[in-house]
Every structure is written in structure tokens, then in C-alpha cells.
Amino acid sequence: MIEKIVAEWRQKSSYTVLDTAFEAGQQFLAIWQAWRDDAARPQQLHYLAWLPTGLSIAEMAQKQSEWAELSEALLAVWPVAVPGFHRIYLDQNQIVLTLMIGDSAKCVQQIDARIDAFYLSAQDWPLSLWTRLGRLAKAQAILRMPMSSDSQQKMVENAGFVFENTPGAAVKNACFCPRWRITTPRTQPPPVQRHAIILGAGLAGAAACQRLALRGWKVTLIERHANIAQEASGNLAGIFMPLLSRDDNPTSRLSRNAYLFARHVWQSLGGIGNGFSGAACGVLQIARDAAHAEAQQNLSQQTDFPAEYAQWLAQPAASALLGAPVSGGGWLFPGGGWVHPQSLCRAMLQACGSQLQTHFNVSASTLIKMADSWQVCDENGAEIATAPVVILANGMGALSFPQTCDLPLTAIRGQVTYLDAESAPAIMPVLCGDGYLTPAINGLCSIGATYDNDAETALRQSSQDENLARLHQILPDWTADVTVLPLTGRVGFRCVATDRLPLVGALPDTTATSPLREPQLKDIPRLPGLYGLLGYASRGLIWAPLAAELLAAELNDEPLPIEAELAAALDPARFILKAQRRTKP
Structure with missing residues (x-):
């Protein structure tokens, strides 16, 4: 054989x-x-x-x-x-x-x-x-x-x-050697010219550059800011860990795939703490209350996770591990930790080598469909770049184009509080629950983050008070005088889809509908050559490598890296499919 x-x-x-x-x-x-x-x-x-x-x-x-x-x-x-x-x-x-x-x-x-x-x-x-x-x-x-x-x-x-x-x-x-004609299931054929324009130099865009350059693609990166990772990817620290659920639902399965694949990709970049800033110091996720702790303990007894993946710790063991009393039991993810997103973006872009061309301080204002390519123009109508493939990895910026203005994305404000290490508990694993606390990073601990439905860009005291109150719920013996703490931190805006899952893949043509009575995802009309990596919400660190790998596999007609039903759960056309099915007689 x-x-x-x-x-x-x-x-x-x-x-x-x-x-x-x-x-x-x-x-x-x-x-x-x-x-x-x-x-x-x-x-x-x-x-x-x-x-x-x-x-x-x-x-x-x-x-x-x-x-x-x-x-x-x-x-x-x-x-x-x-x-x-x-x-x-x-x-x-x-x-x-x-x-x-x-x-x-x-x-x-x-x-x-x-x-x-x-x-x-x-x-x-x-x-x-x-x-x-x-x-x-x-x-x-x-x-x-x-x-x-x-x-x-x-x-x-x-x-x-x-x-x-x-x-x-x-x-x-x-x-x-079948008697019937063989057909390919993919919605769009691979492009003949392997060149992609990527909008956005945060985690989503940098990961897309890296996964495509790995396959020999030429990538042109366009970023409206002067530097990388200036928006949702600009925090001092991001936390990485999987998500568990009693029914192991698609979100949990996807987070597991994303978490493990991210760690694999990061190792190829030199590893956490070497190729980029961060620490695989573990994450301790404390239950919200007694009822939640009981449910999670029952989950731990019903599952058989390897110890290196997840361990349930009762309250005394969790407190001993952290070195400070916590409010309840929690899950320990030994392989989790924190990463400085900007340094990770830089490492991914550096890995692209000569395959990458960048345009900073340039705003992509118009997408013009040509015969077999897309032309990206600035606010003056001047061409920035032309390629057969355009990937929108620019978060809420995707809604600025007529072709994609109807995507179901929402901006959610998040304020992170930065606390001087001397005022915070000295911990080794990242601590999280209803909020989170990172170990000291360059003398600062990150506490956060709020979920606010407003567009205020300035720091505000009420959001800081909310962050500190949630931390106190997890660490009831923490005695710092929060009334004298300075108002320091950062405000960012998460790009969130209505079902809280990312949009990964060929973007739908919202002006067309499928004529079929019971359409499938493959039947939804698409915008040829236009793709999205959007809606990463609070999990951009782990979503970015897997989503970019999934899209790169689709573009190269390779085996997909995840189960087909999970890829379908991320398909940007899923919302249109549901709407069409609801309206069909």
C-alpha cells in the first residue's frame, strides 16, 4: 500500500x-x-x-x-x-x-x-x-x-x-471509481493567485497573516493605526483557558479546540515567555456561588479530563494553591495563563517573513469588486491594494462597508483596571471567576473586565468600582483600601456576534437569497473572494489561531482542522440561513 x-x-x-x-x-x-x-x-x-x-x-x-x-x-x-x-x-x-x-x-x-x-x-x-x-x-x-x-x-x-x-x-x-460524477463540497473554489489583503493588525489579522504565509501566500496587511494591536487586542494581558459545560456544547468543544491549537501554534513561534511575552502559569477559575460550585463539582465527577487539562479543586485546595483564601472551589487549568497580545501579534507577523507587506496609518474605506479581484481604496478613492481575496479582521470596522454592514455584530465596552502590584494579592496562577486578576506584569496587575452597552471611551470610576467589587467577591479577605486607588486602566470594545461565536469564512451576499425551499449553508449566496474573521468577543487569544487555520484550510482546499458541524457553527452565513428557514412557507 x-x-x-x-x-x-x-x-x-x-x-x-x-x-x-x-x-x-x-x-x-x-x-x-x-x-x-x-x-x-x-x-x-x-x-x-x-x-x-x-x-x-x-x-x-x-x-x-x-x-x-x-x-x-x-x-x-x-x-x-x-x-x-x-x-x-x-x-x-x-x-x-x-x-x-x-x-x-x-x-x-x-x-x-x-x-x-x-x-x-x-x-x-x-x-x-x-x-x-x-x-x-x-x-x-x-x-x-x-x-x-x-x-x-x-x-x-x-x-x-x-x-x-x-x-x-x-x-x-x-x-x-464510482458510476456517478464526483463533485466537490466546498462553496468557493480556491483562488488561482494566492494573494490576500487582510484588514486589521490585531490578533485576528496577525494570525491570518501567519497561517496564510505559512502556506506560501502573499499577504498585504492594512491597518488604520500607526502600530499593531491598538484596539481590542491592546490590553496589557489576555487570559487563555478552555470553557467547560455539562453538556459539552459546541461552544465548549470549540473553545477546547481553540485553546489546544493556540498552544501548539505558540510553541512553533518560540513559546510563551520566549517568542512573545506571557506565562503558562495556570488559570484558577472560581465558582460564582455555592450552587455553581456544586454543579461544577458534579461535572468533575461525570467527566474524565486528564489532569494536565483540567482539575476540580475544593475551596481549601484552591486557597492553598493561590496562597490566599478564595470564596469557593474552582477549576484549575494547568496549561492556561496570560499573554501580552501585542507581543504575540508581533511574533506572528515576524513569522511571515518576506511574504508580508504592511500599510500602517492607512484607512480602508471602500471595497470594489473587479472581475476576478477586490480593490481596496482609501478615503480619497486611491487604491491601496488589489488581490483576489480580502479578509476582514477589523472587528466592528467590518460594518463600515456596504457589502458587510448588515453583519450581526455589536460593540461591547470593556474597562480593565490596572493595579499596582504592591496593592494586589501576590498570586501565581491567573485568578478568575466573575472577574479576573492577573499576576504582576511589569509591576501592574490587570483586573477586569466590565461588559458595558455604551460607547464611552474614557475611564470611569463606576467601572473601576465594579471590577474591584467582583475581585473582592472572589478574594473576600483582600483588605486594600479601594477608595484611594487611582483610576488607571484601559477601555476597549469587543466585537461580539449575537450568538457569541465568531464569524469565520466566506461572507454572505445579503442582497441575494437561496431559491431552495430547504437551503443548506452551502446554498447561501456568498460574496466571491470576501471573507471574515470577526466577533472574537473576549477570547481573541485562543480564537485567532484556530479561526485563521480554518479559513486558510478553506482557501487552500485542505482538510478542515475541526469537525464539520463546528465549522458550520462559525460560518458567517448561519444567521441568514436561520432567517430564510424561518420565512420559508
Whole structure:
């Protein structure tokens, strides 16, 4: 099978394998080694693998001893074993491993990719799952699997695969040669010219530059301020941690994916505290009250999170960890912490190298659609740049264009209080709950942040009092005289969507509607070449890398880094789809 794969990938710039027989990863390492050994290899190898549970890193290392060098590199970035899709970059970002942890049938249903080769274990799947594999397969895709019965082979054949004539063979090979026409599921074809204009030099825009430049794109960044990260990304410190929920809803699953992928990307930039300012000092999230603490403790007993991901601490243990009495029990996220957003933006942009061109102190006022490109002009009508792709990563600024003025985005004011370290409790992990407190950063602790529905840009005492009151609820023994504290801090405005999830992907054409009675997301008309990375609210640190990766994968026709239903939950056209479904008779 490896010989067939090598022969096939020599004709392609990118090659994708789906493996549901990953076991300890031996097959993956063998293909990775074959890729390394082949001078005519494709530029990028995508490998999607369903991961069985129960193997420790030590056990995997033992089973992978034949490929010691590759095994060491893989296990060095091995993710925390929590459910979901995990994207890992290896070998100068040319090997892209997407691990899928969970029920194998559910994982396969959630893949959005075009597959060149299938390695399958003996699966007791219904016909609908085999049909799903046929929808993922490229023309002439090859398949290898043990065959348990004639009925199973018949289902695979009904999905469009033709088996080699090998009577009695325990393991059979097949080729995808369906009787029907193969179609691609993506809403927009990849652009021929890989050049994108990105509006906004905050976390969203910087991450988009970095993920596209990684793929060889030319990126032109336009920023109306004189420097990076001057608006929502301009705080002294941002907190990163996942979000937990009792039903593991889409928001929790997305936050888990975003949190883990952000840490992976940051490591490639040099790591927290090295490539940019911050600390992975942990985050301690205290329950709001006794009822909330009881619910969270019950959640901890119903879930089986690895200790390096999340731990529930009762009030005495939480207080001991913090070094000060807290109001209740809480979740400890040992891998969480704080980051200085501006330094992270700078690191992401520096990683772009010569692929990046910047325009600062320039306001993009007009978007003009040309035959096969977009022209971005300033307030005087002069052209700033032209490219086939424009990405709006400028928060509320996206509403200034006629094409996108109807997007359901709202500005939410947030005031952060800066407190001299001598007046704040000396803590090591970030403390949060209904508010938050960071450790001292350059002599200042950050306390925040308010959620205000007004446009006041100046600091105000009432917002500072609110921040300090919430901190006192978490730290009841904190005795600082808040009446003499100076009014210091920063005001920023979060860009928030109505459902509190980001908008990631091709932007909808609000002037057109789908003629279908029961439209799907793919049926909603789009503005060709115009994309959004918007609505990150308070979680821009972790949203930015995953959202940029998702959009870059869409633009390059690569396997998506998350489950298809989660990508749909971020699709900017979701609001129009809901509205059209409500109004259809």
C-alpha cells in the first residue's frame, strides 16, 4: 500500500490520507519516513487519523522504536487526550497530522476533506457511513482494509469503490471509481493567485497573516493605526483557558479546540515567555456561588479530563494553591495563563517573513469588486491594494462597508483596571471567576473586565468600582483600601456576534437569497473572494489561531482542522440561513 501511495503522490502537490487503523501510529510513521525518503514527494502531506484510547506516551514510544527520530518529534507535540480534532504540524509544517479522538463513526461523519488514500480497520458501519467515505474520496482514491464479510464488501462497493480480484484475501485493496460524477463540497473554489489583503493588525489579522504565509501566500496587511494591536487586542494581558459545560456544547468543544491549537501554534513561534511575552502559569477559575460550585463539582465527577487539562479543586485546595483564601472551589487549568497580545501579534507577523507587506496609518474605506479581484481604496478613492481575496479582521470596522454592514455584530465596552502590584494579592496562577486578576506584569496587575452597552471611551470610576467589587467577591479577605486607588486602566470594545461565536469564512451576499425551499449553508449566496474573521468577543487569544487555520484550510482546499458541524457553527452565513428557514412557507 505504501508503494502505491508513493507512486500516487508524485503527481500531486498535496496528498491526504485517512487512517482509522492508527493503533500506536506505526503506519503513520512509516508513511512519514517514506515521504522523507522520496525526492519527488508532495509539498504537503495531510494525515487524518482516528485515535484509539488507552495507550500512554511511553507505550507508544515503545511500539514506535523502529522510527525513533520521528517518534520523538511526534511525541514532543502529542496533544492532551480530550475528545475532538487535534491538528499537529511536523517537519517544517509539511506534515499535518489531524488526530480525531472519539467514536470512530461520529468522527468520520465530521470530516470535511478530499481523501487520496484510506487505511481502514474492520468497521461494523452502516451503509450511510460507507457512503460518507465515498463522498470524501477523490477520483481514483485507493483503499486498504481487512474484509470481514461479503455484505461488508458489498456496502463498500455501493459507495463507489472497486476491489481488486483477490479471492480469499484477508486484506483487500480497492480504487474509487464510482458510476456517478464526483463533485466537490466546498462553496468557493480556491483562488488561482494566492494573494490576500487582510484588514486589521490585531490578533485576528496577525494570525491570518501567519497561517496564510505559512502556506506560501502573499499577504498585504492594512491597518488604520500607526502600530499593531491598538484596539481590542491592546490590553496589557489576555487570559487563555478552555470553557467547560455539562453538556459539552459546541461552544465548549470549540473553545477546547481553540485553546489546544493556540498552544501548539505558540510553541512553533518560540513559546510563551520566549517568542512573545506571557506565562503558562495556570488559570484558577472560581465558582460564582455555592450552587455553581456544586454543579461544577458534579461535572468533575461525570467527566474524565486528564489532569494536565483540567482539575476540580475544593475551596481549601484552591486557597492553598493561590496562597490566599478564595470564596469557593474552582477549576484549575494547568496549561492556561496570560499573554501580552501585542507581543504575540508581533511574533506572528515576524513569522511571515518576506511574504508580508504592511500599510500602517492607512484607512480602508471602500471595497470594489473587479472581475476576478477586490480593490481596496482609501478615503480619497486611491487604491491601496488589489488581490483576489480580502479578509476582514477589523472587528466592528467590518460594518463600515456596504457589502458587510448588515453583519450581526455589536460593540461591547470593556474597562480593565490596572493595579499596582504592591496593592494586589501576590498570586501565581491567573485568578478568575466573575472577574479576573492577573499576576504582576511589569509591576501592574490587570483586573477586569466590565461588559458595558455604551460607547464611552474614557475611564470611569463606576467601572473601576465594579471590577474591584467582583475581585473582592472572589478574594473576600483582600483588605486594600479601594477608595484611594487611582483610576488607571484601559477601555476597549469587543466585537461580539449575537450568538457569541465568531464569524469565520466566506461572507454572505445579503442582497441575494437561496431559491431552495430547504437551503443548506452551502446554498447561501456568498460574496466571491470576501471573507471574515470577526466577533472574537473576549477570547481573541485562543480564537485567532484556530479561526485563521480554518479559513486558510478553506482557501487552500485542505482538510478542515475541526469537525464539520463546528465549522458550520462559525460560518458567517448561519444567521441568514436561520432567517430564510424561518420565512420559508
